[in-house]
Amino acid sequence: MSDNLPLKGIKIIDFTHVQAGPACTQMLAWFGADVIKVERPGSGDVTRSQLRDVPGADALYFTMLNSNKRSLTLDTKKPEGKAILEKMIQESDVMVENFGPGALDRMGFTWEHIQKLNPGMILASVKGFSDGHHYEDLKVYENVAQCAGGAASTTGYWKGENSGPTISSAALGDSNTGMHLAIGILTAYIGKQKTGKGQKVAVSMQDAVLNLCRVKMRDQLRLDKVGYLEEYPQYPHEMDAFKDGVVPRGANAGGGGQPGWILKCKGWETDPNAYIYFTIQGHAWGPICDALGRPEWKDDPAYNTPAGRQPHIMDIFGTIEKFISDKTKYEAVDIFRKFDIPCAPVLSMKELLHDKSLRASGSIVEVPHKVRGSYFTVGSPIKFSGMKPNVTASPLLGEHTDEVLAELGYSAAQIAEAHAAKAV
Numbered sequence: 305m306s307d308n309l310p311l312k313g314i315k316i317i318d319f320t321h322v323q324a325g326p327a328c329t330q331m332l333a334w335f336g337a338d339v340i341k342v343e344r345p346g347s348g349d350v351t352r353s354q355l356r357d358v359p360g361a362d363a364l365y366f367t368m369l370n371s372n373k374r375s376l377t378l379d380t381k382k383p384e385g386k387a388i389l390e391k392m393i394q395e396s397d398v399m400v401e402n403f404g405p406g407a408l409d410r411m412g413f414t415w416e417h418i419q420k421l422n423p424g425m426i427l428a429s430v431k432g433f434s435d436g437h438h439y440e441d442l443k444v445y446e447n448v449a450q451c452a453g454g455a456a457s458t459t460g461y462w463k464g465e466n467s468g469p470t471i472s473s474a475a476l477g478d479s480n481t482g483m484h485l486a487i488g489i490l491t492a493y494i495g496k497q498k499t500g501k502g503q504k505v506a507v508s509m510q511d512a513v514l515n516l517c518r519v520k521m522r523d524q525l526r527l528d529k530v531g532y533l534e535e536y537p538q539y540p541h542e543m544d545a546f547k548d549g550v551v552p553r554g555a556n557a558g559g560g561g562q563p564g565w566i567l568k569c570k571g572w573e574t575d576p577n578a579y580i581y582f583t584i585q586g587h588a589w590g591p592i593c594d595a596l597g598r599p600e601w602k603d604d605p606a607y608n609t610p611a612g613r614q615p616h617i618m619d620i621f622g623t624i625e626k627f628i629s630d631k632t633k634y635e636a637v638d639i640f641r642k643f644d645i646p647c648a649p650v651l652s653m654k655e656l657l658h659d660k661s662l663r664a665s666g667s668i669v670e671v672p673h674k675v676r677g678s679y680f681t682v683g684s685p686i687k688f689s690g691m692k693p694n695v696t697a698s699p700l701l702g703e704h705t706d707e708v709l710a711e712l713g714y715s716a717a718q719i720a721e722a723h724a725a726k727a728v
């Protein structure tokens with residue numbers, strides 16, 4: 305464990321649940337912040353018991369989003385619980401929450417009240433929609449945000465039986481929003497070092513998804529001007545796809561200036577992931593021709609410019625697919641990597657879990673846990689040259705209640721009273 309973690313000394317009240325908030329505070333905990341998870345006595349974060357794989361133990365849903373934290377149980381609707389939370393606010397730097405709209409206010413912890421308790425406090429919130437939005441009252445989960453933020457309307461196939469809007473399995477609404485919030489918190493913290501004042505930081509899930517759909521908004525603006533999108537697989541054969549003036553779903557097409565597609569490799573008939581992603585980078589056309597053994601394509605005007613290739617781009621992908629049909633996805637990538645072609649195998653969760661490089665880099669880590677035994681989790685995706693975050697187990701429900709209360713200055717008798725009042 306690095307003892308030089310830069311966020312050491314920053315105290316965070318982690319009043320979060322499910323995924324969006326916990327993903328944010330977990331990352332801050334990895335980098336050294338003292339993150340105290342505040343949970344309802346008796347039940348705690350709902351993810352502790354959702355999708356359990358080991359009877360009686362915290363579910364992976366919880367353990368994989370709450371490592372490196374401490375847990376305090378607190379009923380913040382009871383006067384004794386409110387008083388403890390007030391004391392925590394006075395002694396902390398940041399409070400993070402992702403309750404439904406208005407829940408914190410209904411609990412009595414309005415921004416005005418929090419500021420009175422601690423003018424330096426940074427209050428960081430995740431909501432489905434931003435303050436003042438016409439949907440601000442809505443409760444939101446992952447897929448709702450993917451629909452509201454533009455991801456679902458632009459993902460999937462544009463034709464065929466399953467051509468409706470499609471959800472990504474990446475947590476664009478949840479964890480992505482948490483990552484945005486972490487940037488907001490650290491920015492506000494640096495601001496506080498200059499001004500001494502805290503501030504409210506808010507990220508809506510809709511905004512966080514939209515921020516990742518930036519290039520799709522770019523496409524809408526281009527479509528409005530030009531009437532079609534030249535790099536989409538529908539162009540130029542299916543111009544009807546652009547008729548309604550709305551960015552169509554582009555299936556597996558590349559989102560930028562270089563076309564790409566998912567290509568079958570040896571074994572695709574039985575292995576659902578025997579595929580690679582192949583990108584045709586404009587300046588790599590020569591090497592692509594060499595890799596495929598098609599030198600004649602280099603000078604052929606139907607092949608040697610993006611405009612020449614686009615009308616038959618799917619045929620070109622078909623030719624590449626034929627070339628790799630007797631090669632596994634790994635063999636195919638091993639050939640193309642020699643020619644500097646941007647490509648990769650489609651990797652399953654199972655392959656990623658056992659990937660030697662991910663284990664070596666700390667992107668997949670094994671963590672010992674008191675109750676469930678050790679478990680694997682996704683470690684920090686951010687690597688530093690001067691420190692190495694160490695992932696430690698998620699806390700048991702209320703594991704640190706007495707310890708945290710004692711640190712706040714409560715005597716043993718006062719702690720016993722709080723227990724008796726069922727406030728903790």
Ligand SMILES: CC(C)(COP(=O)(O)OP(=O)(O)OC[C@H]1O[C@@H](n2cnc3c(N)ncnc32)[C@H](O)[C@@H]1OP(=O)(O)O)[C@@H](O)C(=O)NCCC(=O)NCCS
Binds near residue numbers: 325344431
């Ligand atoms: C995720 C979400 C839909 C879950 O909704 P929910 O299960 O109904 O939970 P809520 O957040 O509304 O909270 C329910 C109640 O628990 C209460 N509560 C939470 N922790 C408590 C505690 N420690 N002590 C006492 N009460 C507590 C809240 O005050 C709230 O009470 P109220 O509605 O009576 O005022 C909702 O929290 C939400 O929309 N959050 C914002 C967006 C978000 O982060 N979504 C993604 C999550 S991955």
